[in-house]
Amino acid sequence: EAGSQGGLLRKTERDRDWARSGLQEKNNHILVLGLDGAGKTSVLYSLALNRVQHSKAPTQGFNEVCISTEHSQMEFLEIGGSEPFRSYWEVYVSRGMLLIFVVDSADHSRLPEAKKYLHRLIKINPVIPLVVFANKQDLKAAYHITDIHEALALSDVGNDRTMFLFGTQVTENGSEIPSTMQDAKDLIAHLA
Numbered sequence: 613e614a615g616s617q618g619g620l621l622r623k624t625e626r627d628r629d630w631a632r633s634g635l636q637e638k639n640n641h642i643l644v645l646g647l648d649g650a651g652k653t654s655v656l657y658s659l660a661l662n663r664v665q666h667s668k669a670p671t672q673g674f675n676e677v678c679i680s681t682e683h684s685q686m687e688f689l690e691i692g693g694s695e696p697f698r699s700y701w702e703v704y705v706s707r708g709m710l711l712i713f714v715v716d717s718a719d720h721s722r723l724p725e726a727k728k729y730l731h732r733l734i735k736i737n738p739v740i741p742l743v744v745f746a747n748k749q750d751l752k753a754a755y756h757i758t759d760i761h762e763a764l765a766l767s768d769v770g771n772d773r774t775m776f777l778f779g780t781q782v783t784e785n786g787s788e789i790p791s792t793m794q795d796a797k798d799l800i801a802h803l804a
């Protein structure tokens with residue numbers, strides 16, 4: 613199966629020294645953004661390992677993850693979703709090659725806030741392809757992806773932009789990732 617040899621090659625979290633790290637100059641990143649607690653790190657680790665892997669702590673700054681598949685090597689850059697880190701989103705979105713935006717599908721009250729940030733981001737970069745993960749689909753309260761599509765006003769994202777929406781879930785540690793997440797990974801490898 614393609615990609616099953618993929619692994620987590622590198623992970624770095626930075627806060628104060630980010631400016632010196634060279635991260636800033638790169639323009640080949642697959643950006644992983646979204647509000648705190650949406651599940652960005654958990655999804656990213658699970659995609660890297662092809663096994664469910666929950667994050668153990670909120671991302672304090674940047675989290676760079678390299679995922680290799682048979683055919684490609686992808687560099688993902690998550691930026692923490694807590695308030696102090698959101699100002700960096702805009703800096704990085706202007707030169708990212710792909711934007712993965714993760715939302716907590718069960719966190720109804722914060723969907724308007726997520727929508728606001730998403731639309732701000734795509735306005736800054738009018739061409740960046742967008743992949744939305746409607747995460748936490750395992751929770752009873754989770755909105756179905758059609759409701760997430762509506763709540764995030766994804767029909768306004770633009771006719772010329774490539775846009776995909778996936779329902780994702782990070783459940784029992786160690787279990788196999790659901791097929792939609794494998795599909796999403798294949799698609800990302802194709803787009804990147």
Ligand SMILES: Nc1nc2c(ncn2[C@@H]2O[C@H](COP(=O)(O)OP(=O)(O)OP(=O)(O)O)[C@@H](O)[C@H]2O)c(=O)[nH]1
Pocket residue numbers: 646647648649650651652653654655666667668669670671672691692693694714747748749750751780781782783
């Ligand atoms: N039930 C459920 N819990 C999830 C899912 N994805 C993540 N979580 C949990 O949600 C919490 C936040 O997950 P993280 O992956 O740390 O979220 P994040 O978006 O990286 O958050 P920041 O780094 O703070 O921006 C953790 O307790 C995860 O275990 C999911 O699909 N379902």
Ligand SMILES: [Mg+2]
Pocket residue numbers: 652653654667669670671690692693
């Ligand atoms: Mg995180």
